[in-house]
Amino acid sequence: MELVLASNFDPALVDRTRELPVTSYFGSFPRSLTGGGRPPYILPEVDEERFRAHVRGIHQAGRKFYATVNTSDLGLKEYGPGYLESFDREIGRLIELGVDGFVVAVPLLLRRIRRAYPDVGLTVSSFARIRTVAQGEYYLKMGADTVVFEEANRDLKLLAGLVRAGARVEVLVNQTCIHDCPYRFHHLNTSSLASQNGTQGPWFEFPILQCGLEVVRDPAKLVAGVFVRPEDLHVYEEAGVDRFKVSGRNRSTDWLVRSASAYAARRWEGNLLDILSYVQNLGPRSALRRLAEEGKDPSVVGPLAQGFDALAHLEIDNRAFPDGFFRRIAATDCARTSCAACGYCAGVARRVVRINGSPLSSYQPPDALPDPSDLLEHFGSQEA
Numbered sequence: 001m002e003l004v005l006a007s008n009f010d011p012a013l014v015d016r017t018r019e020l021p022v023t024s025y026f027g028s029f030p031r032s033l034t035g036g037g038r039p040p041y042i043l044p045e046v047d048e049e050r051f052r053a054h055v056r057g058i059h060q061a062g063r064k065f066y067a068t069v070n071t072s073d074l075g076l077k078e079y080g081p082g083y084l085e086s087f088d089r090e091i092g093r094l095i096e097l098g099v100d101g102f103v104v105a106v107p108l109l110l111r112r113i114r115r116a117y118p119d120v121g122l123t124v125s126s127f128a129r130i131r132t133v134a135q136g137e138y139y140l141k142m143g144a145d146t147v148v149f150e151e152a153n154r155d156l157k158l159l160a161g162l163v164r165a166g167a168r169v170e171v172l173v174n175q176t177c178i179h180d181c182p183y184r185f186h187h188l189n190t191s192s193l194a195s196q197n198g199t200q201g202p203w204f205e206f207p208i209l210q211c212g213l214e215v216v217r218d219p220a221k222l223v224a225g226v227f228v229r230p231e232d233l234h235v236y237e238e239a240g241v242d243r244f245k246v247s248g249r250n251r252s253t254d255w256l257v258r259s260a261s262a263y264a265a266r267r268w269e270g271n272l273l274d275i276l277s278y279v280q281n282l283g284p285r286s287a288l289r290r291l292a293e294e295g296k297d298p299s300v301v302g303p304l305a306q307g308f309d310a311l312a313h314l315e316i317d318n319r320a321f322p323d324g325f326f327r328r329i330a331a332t333d334c335a336r337t338s339c340a341a342c343g344y345c346a347g348v349a350r351r352v353v354r355i356n357g358s359p360l361s362s363y364q365p366p367d368a369l370p371d372p373s374d375l376l377e378h379f380g381s382q383e384a
């Protein structure tokens with residue numbers, strides 16, 4: 001097993017994961033020319049000196065560091081004169097700082113890096129949204145060596161097909177994104193554009209609020225999501241995948257060590273949300289709290305905040321999952337099946353989800369929630 005672990009640029013992270021099978025870390029400056037996969041306001045501030053020292057510490061521990069250049073949208077700036085030359089300089093600066101590889105989504109950028117650096121590691125980001133073997137093969141031909149999966153995590157035939165095509169497949173295991181999320185493309189582009197140099201705002205990513213409301217209406221959606229339990233890694237290994245990515249660049253060192261340790265041990269005896277991202281609740285609750293304090297749209301903010309507050313203490317008991325949970329989902333054609341008609345994940349959710357210590361069956365979702373779109377303009381300024 002290889003773990004690919006998010007870095008928060010804390011030197012203690014490298015020391016505290018020395019005994020784990022971490023082969024590489026990944027991260028970035030909060031802002032860059034291209035932007036990347038996380039908005040700047042959630043990432044640690046890091047200057048060149050700290051970046052270089054962190055990468056040096058990683059090398060001393062015998063591991064590698066990948067820089068995330070994984071924007072899904074360049075905001076049309078790529079058509080401007082001199083853009084690609086600036087990109088070349090930025091990549092050159094990262095190489096000079098010691099990075100061993102790059103995580104990239106846009107083919108234009110991937111080719112450009114490969115052209116200049118024939119031997120550098122090149123990973124296709126989950127932001128490329130690969131859903132077929134043919135898509136993956138295009139990237140391999142462009143010079144990528146590794147492909148990351150997140151949305152299609154449970155499509156074992158696809159992953160095995162890519163392994164056969166020569167890709168090193170990496171599976172992102174600890175995100176709580178909902179199954180076939182309709183807000184995803186907007187979210188990826190929001191993160192990408194928000195982290196580009198010179199962009200103003202937003203201070204909160206609206207698609208997370210929309211995704212969170214799906215969970216407020218139906219918490220079983222968490223169980224049908226893209227996460228992988230530590231106990232199920234062996235199913236991937238049978239398909240030829242042994243590289244697992246643990247995200248959390250905005251998390252504390254304690255949190256990252258806990259999550260990586262659980263996956264290394266292939267077992268977690270507690271609340272699964274203690275090792276998964278669970279972005280759907282914390283962010284929206286604090287954003288709505290801020291709007292409430294500012295007196296913005298109380299008729300919308302109030303009921304939405306109540307809906308999110310009701311799920312503040314949600315637990316997914318990892319010990320209560322039925323045997324064969326992952327194999328059962330992997331054997332279902334989820335992309336062509338209605339979850340309402342299938343009902344498997346909802347049944348599992350009734351076993352494993354507790355809200356404020358009570359079973360899911362006692363949870364009453366709100367009857368009607370206001371449309372959150374009126375709040376969008378309030379998230380648009382970067383002043384935080």
Ligand code: SF4
Nearest residue numbers: 224334339342344345
């Ligand atoms: S189709 Fe069934 S197994 Fe697949 S995600 Fe939906 S409820 Fe779960």
